[in-house]
Amino acid sequence: MRLFLYEDLCGGGCDEFLEFPSLKREGLAMLNALIHDFSLMPSTLFGTNLQLITHWDVRHGTAPFQDIHNLQVVNVREEQADEAFAETLKHCDAALVVAPETGMRLQQLCELVERSNCRSLNSSSAAIHLCGEKLLFAQHLEQAKITTIPTSTDLEELPMSSHYVRKPRDGAGSSGVQLFSEQEARAASIRPVENTIWQPFISGQPCSMGCFHNAGTGDLLCLPIAKQHLSEDGQFQYQGGEIPLVTAKRSAATQVVQSLVDSVTGLNGYFGVDMILTSAGEVVIVEVNPRLTTSYVGYRKMTKTNLAECFFEVPDAAKIDWVRHITFQPNGETQGRTLNRNERDCGWY
The missing domain is CATH 3.30.1490 (Dna Ligase; domain 1)
Structure with a gap:
């Protein structure tokens, strides 16, 4: 099986974001995590060996993935990025795309995957369009009676x-x-x-919840709630986070996410839900990122379970053993410790 793992800022296709070094660091952290996790997946899951393919923008120097035995790195130049993306799809069985929603970039790339013979591990392009257009999505949530801003x-x-x-x-x-x-x-x-x-402006605890959803079976896995670290300069710069956030609102947040999934046709694979937990006890949805988010680099360090396997089979939450408290940076750096009793006993499912 040939699997195309594509991150747009690393792959040369999102040139306008190169002026934002933080976004490039986040993109590289996510791509690095995906490559390492998928490279460790057993061949028994597919019935054949897994071959990974990714793209690397030569402007970034040498690709930092030289130690992955089953990875092919395609070096691309900026002006060739979209053509190279379409060409690689022709030779792959499945694809997972990480890209910004800005300018419909993620939607457009996933539309190319949908028109190819590749299996998409992303949400549908229609779901991406709905979640990526913040005004449209807020109106959708209001109609679905899901609390939002x-x-x-x-x-x-x-x-x-x-x-x-x-x-x-x-x-x-x-x-x-x-x-x-x-x-x-x-x-x-x-x-x-x-x-x-x-x-x-809604005051409260900003946080997020990573989720895996199989649109075919309806299986949903809600990961532990992550506390978001945001700058206090009025620009809400993302500075990483820590997982888990121990809160009595875990069950309520999970119920809200289930309602959200029920209302948005086509959410699939991994997606992140940004929310605010207010002092009044409300779970307020801020937005849904219909793609891999930076929190994944923290989640994967919390458990010995290879979370990449969830893209193919969403397990019951009780089968994942969360053992570490993780603080993570946008560039992928993490610090961890063993979960304390309060964190272990708060329940993840």
Whole structure:
């Protein structure tokens, strides 16, 4: 079986993001984790040997994957990236794509996979479109009666708040996100910024939940809740996180995610749910990242289970033994310790 593992910033296809070193570091951390985890998967799972293929932008120097015996690295140049992507699909059995939602990039790449003979390990392009367009997705969640942040392109349509957040409608990460006081927001709204939305600022604990879902069988695995570390400069820069976050709202968050999956046709493979746990006891959905997220680099260090296997068969949550508390950085660096009793006893399923 030939499996194409593609990360867009490392593979030369997302040139406009090279000016954001943090996104490149996150992309490399995710690609590195995927390559190592898939390389260790037993051949018995497929009935044949697994051959991995990835793309590497030559502008980044030598690919840091020289020790992987079953990996083929295709070196590409920026102007050849999309052509090389389409060509590699012709020679693979399955593909997993990691790319930003910005400018519909992730959606477009997954559409190419869907039109090929490759099995896609991603969500459907339709689900990616819905989740990637923040205004459309907020409206979808409201119609599905799933608690989310009021969202509009017009500040005047939103509830009164002491602070507001402006963000791109199709952004990835925290690029372009900015916090404003009410006075600042009203002044800024006089000169609208194209392709942005407004939301009232919701206070609470920012966190995320990684999930695996098999769209064919309906099997859903919700991973432990991760505490997000965000900058306090009003730009919400992602600074990694720690797993697990011990909270009594674990069960409520899982129920919300199940409702979300039931409402979004085509969510498949790995996706991340960003949420806020409020002091009033609410689980407020911020957004869904319909792709691998940086939290994966932390989750894989929490357990001896190879989480890459979940892309092919989603296990019962009780079969995964979470043994480590992990603090992780966006560049993939992690620190860990054994779970304490409170963390072990809080229940993951």
